[in-house]
Amino acid sequence: xxxxxxxxxxxxxxxxxxPAEILLIDRHNHHTFQPLLYQVATAGLAAPSIAAxxxxxxxxxxxxxxxxxxxxxxxxxxxxxxxxxxxxxYDYLVVAAGAAHAYFDHDEWAIHAxxxxxxxxxxxxxxxxxxxxxRAEAAEDQAERDAWLTFxxxxxxxxxxxxxGTLAEIARHTLKREFRxxxxxxxxxxxxxxxxxxxxxxxxxxxxxxxWHLERLGVTVHTGRPITAVEERGVRIGSEPVATRTxxxxxxxxxxxxxxxxxxxxxxxxxxxxxxxxxxPGRPEVFVAGDLARIEQASGRxxxxxxxxxxxxxxxxxxxxxxxxxxxxxxxxxxLRGQPGVSFRYRHHxxxxxIGRRAAVVDLDRIRLTGVVAWWFWLSAHLLFLIGFRNxxxxxxxxASAYWTYQRNARIIVD
Amino acid sequence: xxxxxxxxxxxxxxxxxxPAEILLIDRHNHHTFQPLLYQVATAGLAAPSIAAxxxxxxxxxxxxxxxxxxxxxxxxxxxxxxxxxxxxxYDYLVVAAGAAHAYFDHDEWAIHAxxxxxxxxxxxxxxxxxxxxxRAEAAEDQAERDAWLTFxxxxxxxxxxxxxGTLAEIARHTLKREFRxxxxxxxxxxxxxxxxxxxxxxxxxxxxxxxWHLERLGVTVHTGRPITAVEERGVRIGSEPVATRTxxxxxxxxxxxxxxxxxxxxxxxxxxxxxxxxxxPGRPEVFVAGDLARIEQASGRxxxxxxxxxxxxxxxxxxxxxxxxxxxxxxxxxxLRGQPGVSFRYRHHxxxxxIGRRAAVVDLDRIRLTGVVAWWFWLSAHLLFLIGFRNxxxxxxxxASAYWTYQRNARIIVD
Numbered sequence: 001x002x003x004x005x006x007x008x009x010x011x012x013x014x015x016x017x018x019p020a021e022i023l024l025i026d027r028h029n030h031h032t033f034q035p036l037l038y039q040v041a042t043a044g045l046a047a048p049s050i051a052a053x054x055x056x057x058x059x060x061x062x063x064x065x066x067x068x069x070x071x072x073x074x075x076x077x078x079x080x081x082x083x084x085x086x087x088x089x090y091d092y093l094v095v096a097a098g099a100a101h102a103y104f105d106h107d108e109w110a111i112h113a114x115x116x117x118x119x120x121x122x123x124x125x126x127x128x129x130x131x132x133x134x135r136a137e138a139a140e141d142q143a144e145r146d147a148w149l150t151f152x153x154x155x156x157x158x159x160x161x162x163x164x165g166t167l168a169e170i171a172r173h174t175l176k177r178e179f180r181x182x183x184x185x186x187x188x189x190x191x192x193x194x195x196x197x198x199x200x201x202x203x204x205x206x207x208x209x210x211x212w213h214l215e216r217l218g219v220t221v222h223t224g225r226p227i228t229a230v231e232e233r234g235v236r237i238g239s240e241p242v243a244t245r246t247x248x249x250x251x252x253x254x255x256x257x258x259x260x261x262x263x264x265x266x267x268x269x270x271x272x273x274x275x276x277x278x279x280x281p282g283r284p285e286v287f288v289a290g291d292l293a294r295i296e297q298a299s300g301r302x303x304x305x306x307x308x309x310x311x312x313x314x315x316x317x318x319x320x321x322x323x324x325x326x327x328x329x330x331x332x333x334x335x336l337r338g339q340p341g342v343s344f345r346y347r348h349h350x351x352x353x354x355i356g357r358r359a360a361v362v363d364l365d366r367i368r369l370t371g372v373v374a375w376w377f378w379l380s381a382h383l384l385f386l387i388g389f390r391n392x393x394x395x396x397x398x399x400a401s402a403y404w405t406y407q408r409n410a411r412i413i414v415d
Numbered sequence: 416x417x418x419x420x421x422x423x424x425x426x427x428x429x430x431x432x433x434p435a436e437i438l439l440i441d442r443h444n445h446h447t448f449q450p451l452l453y454q455v456a457t458a459g460l461a462a463p464s465i466a467a468x469x470x471x472x473x474x475x476x477x478x479x480x481x482x483x484x485x486x487x488x489x490x491x492x493x494x495x496x497x498x499x500x501x502x503x504x505y506d507y508l509v510v511a512a513g514a515a516h517a518y519f520d521h522d523e524w525a526i527h528a529x530x531x532x533x534x535x536x537x538x539x540x541x542x543x544x545x546x547x548x549x550r551a552e553a554a555e556d557q558a559e560r561d562a563w564l565t566f567x568x569x570x571x572x573x574x575x576x577x578x579x580g581t582l583a584e585i586a587r588h589t590l591k592r593e594f595r596x597x598x599x600x601x602x603x604x605x606x607x608x609x610x611x612x613x614x615x616x617x618x619x620x621x622x623x624x625x626x627w628h629l630e631r632l633g634v635t636v637h638t639g640r641p642i643t644a645v646e647e648r649g650v651r652i653g654s655e656p657v658a659t660r661t662x663x664x665x666x667x668x669x670x671x672x673x674x675x676x677x678x679x680x681x682x683x684x685x686x687x688x689x690x691x692x693x694x695x696p697g698r699p700e701v702f703v704a705g706d707l708a709r710i711e712q713a714s715g716r717x718x719x720x721x722x723x724x725x726x727x728x729x730x731x732x733x734x735x736x737x738x739x740x741x742x743x744x745x746x747x748x749x750x751l752r753g754q755p756g757v758s759f760r761y762r763h764h765x766x767x768x769x770i771g772r773r774a775a776v777v778d779l780d781r782i783r784l785t786g787v788v789a790w791w792f793w794l795s796a797h798l799l800f801l802i803g804f805r806n807x808x809x810x811x812x813x814x815a816s817a818y819w820t821y822q823r824n825a826r827i828i829v830d
Binding site: 028029030046047048049051053055056059060065066067068069086119120123130131134135137138140177178179180181394397398407410411412413414415 | 443444445461462463464466468470471474475480481482483484501534535538545546549550552553555592593594595596809812813822825826827828829830
């Protein structure tokens with residue numbers, strides 16, 4: 001089992017009564033609640049509030065051994081997984097190594113435009129954002145000051161929208177009265193989406209609502225123009241140059257390089273095409289689940305794909321990853337009992353995105369919510385799914401305090 | 416004003432009604448509650464719980480500008496302070512840049528034996544400790560496993576005692592049942608103090624009590640033998656080699672290099688000898704406060720130095736630093752009014768150190784406490800002095816949950 005994200009962890013849990021020896025390998029010692037990473041990146045939550053050690057989560061499941069380590073090679077012919085110093089053999093392999101952001105063949109942009117997939121990313125992004133305001137305060141000329149106070153967010157999906165909304169609030173409310181040489185409220189927050197609208201996975205009405213809420217918060221929304229250059233001192237949006245020192249990347253999908261190690265052709269985003277039972281072609285003992293898997297879904301009621309949105313692919317969300325993880329566990333249990341497996345069927349429960357402190361958009365297929373009601377729904381759903389009682393309580397306190405005081409409790413730059 | 420620790424921050428606050436323009440420069444954007452750093456290092460608390468942004472703390476004090484930056488030079492003749500790109504002139508200068516740990520002319524040890532003075536240090540130490548258990552679980556031979564499960568703490572002061580006690584608890588309780596190939600309870604925690612007893616600043620009876628509590632927790636206490644070598648794969652205690660991969664340094668004092676920039680002779684620990692009003696010889700407009708200052712105190716009742724302990728120097732504690740900061744503010748206010756200043760007089764309120772989850776030692780000069788009572792006293796005192804209501808509440812929750820469950824809520828390795 002490679003990867004302790006939503007897919008990997010749910011697959012392991014699904015096998016808790018299986019007569020099997022499970023080895024879970026992850027590069028990190030913790031499971032990360034990715035949907036709230038943007039809150040860590042924007043100083044709303046401390047890193048430990050949205051993460052829990054994998055071996056603590058799984059301490060009572062005696063058939064699993066958790067190992068911290070990085071998988072460097074997979075040999076599907078010999079059924080072996082290689083780490084830095086050791087090699088493990090397997091009977092069944094589940095690869096749930098996730099995805100990173102894609103820079104569209106411009107990997108050199110990554111250094112100026114960090115993405116947001118791990119806690120490390122989130123802490124680095126937090127330090128970058130907070131430091132930008134500090135640099136603006138220290139700057140000696142106006143052009144430099146303006147560049148430090150311009151924030152460009154690439155990608156109008158849920159993460160981009162959430163980052164932009166929160167950043168605008170930080171500039172206008174959180175930092176109010178704290179600076180002497182600059183007015184943080186003059187900061188520019190630009191959200192750039194190459195496609196025609198923000199939140200492309202949502203219905204059009206909700207995209208429009210999100211845009212309206214963002215603009216009310218002071219975010220400048222650019223749609224229909226991609227970012228064509230990223231450098232240390234600025235970006236190019238379409239053909240227009242923008243001076244900025246802070247670019248946050250929330251666009252594209254690039255499957256983990258481990259996908260390529262499986263020896264079959266991956267799609268342009270590096271995802272592994274899987275069969276209906278999530279195994280890979282010709283290797284029924286190897287499964288791929290989560291963001292790394294590419295699976296088409298027949299459209300139909302309840303799949304969320306009926307209305308012609310997207311490409312009919314199962315989306316790269318936490319909910320989809322959990323479902324795939326559970327499905328792999330069920331398939332393995334059936335195989336161990338000598339029974340046939342069934343096809344994976346994605347059940348679409350809904351999509352959520354929050355925009356600042358009192359608005360959100362929620363698409364539950366039949367029900368669509370916007371504004372305050374959606375925000376309360378978002379809040380409850382995220383608290384409910386956050387692992388660990390203590391985390392929930394602390395997050396609730398942080399949110400309540402942030403709501404009443406406009407403050408953010410993790411405004412700490414740590415390198 | 417250089418440094419936003421206890422001395423610098425209290426000096427700034429003491430000048431809140433002064434007709435002055437105050438510039439506070441710090442390398443970090445936050446004030447750190449140093450007495451609880453060991454809790455961040457041992458995964459009990461999240462970093463933001465013991466830190467608050469300096470500009471947020473001081474947002475209502477309109478006569479102060481906070482700048483994030485590193486002072487690289489001080490020119491006392493020209494009355495100028497140099498940062499990387501800019502130079503500031505001053506009428507009065509307060510240097511409160513603190514101290515680091517001292518490696519006794521073996522700076523090459525630092526890479527293997529990190530100290531604990533900043534949040535960065537604490538997070539690095541946390542990652543090192545947690546990773547040691549992970550490496551032990553992954554190790555393929557017994558000698559390597561044992562070395563990963565051996566923890567050496569250098570220095571038997573309050574920080575060393577607190578680290579050792581907490582580490583022993585983590586090994587015996589927190590990690591119980593979470594590993595499959597090792598038993599974390601077999602870990603060795605060694606506390607090494609070169610002097611004759613742990614907690615040398617406390618009365619002998621309390622040192623003995625602390626040692627008893629540590630040994631009951633399973634810590635091996637070595638006194639009277641210094642560490643004579645530190646390498647990647649082990650240390651030497653006196654002449655005895657010990658195989659270990661984790662050495663935590665909590666010994667010695669090395670004043671900030673900025674002390675040397677003042678152009679007067681510093682003591683062997685790099686501290687700046689100051690006059691009775693905390694100014695430096697020949698420069699009445701330059702003050703040094705906090706751990707960087709060296710000041711002798713006439714012994715007598717209420718100074719805590721009457722009983723012949725230590726060298727009669729004001730100790731390097733948070734309380735002493737606050738008192739010095741306040742005193743500098745009072746002296747500056749007097750000068751601005753054309754009045755004479757008074758001599759600094761250190762008032763000793765007490766010393767505290769905690770040992771694991773239900774014991775502590777408290778020395779209040781007339782009252783001495785040990786065991787559970789001392790631990791409750793320690794708990795209340797630290798909660799009381801922690802900056803910010805929200806921090807207090809979250810810390811209280813973390814402590815309560817840690818107490819009942821033996822769990823630690825920040826067991827997250829982030830690089």
